[in-house]
Amino acid sequence: MTSALVALAAHVISGHYGASAMLMALPLGMALHPLGKERACVAGIDFTAKMVLRLDVALLGARLLGGG
Numbered sequence: 001m002t003s004a005l006v007a008l009a010a011h012v013i014s015g016h017y018g019a020s021a022m023l024m025a026l027p028l029g030m031a032l033h034p035l036g037k038e039r040a041c042v043a044g045i046d047f048t049a050k051m052v053l054r055l056d057v058a059l060l061g062a063r064l065l066g067g068g
Contacts, residue, residue: 001044002032002035002041002044002045003041003044003045003047003048003052004044006025006028006029006032007021007025007048007052009024009025009028010022010024010025010028011024013028020060021056022053022056022057022060
C-alpha cells in the first residue's frame with residue numbers, strides 16, 4: 001500500500017512539474033526509507049523494487065531512445 005501511495009504521489013507531482021514520475025518517486029522513496037524496516041511494508045517494497053522499478057527503467061530508456 002505504501003508503494004502505491006508513493007507512486008500516486010509521484011504521478012501527481014510529475015504532472016505538476018512535467019518531469020518523469022520515476023524521478024519524482026526517487027526522493028519520496030528516500031524520505032520514506034525508514035519504513036523499509038516495518039514488516040508490513042517489506043513485501044510491497046520488494047515487489048516494487050524488483051518488478052515495477054525494472055519495468056519503469058526499461059520504459060524510460062525506450063522513451064529516451066525513441067526521442068519521445
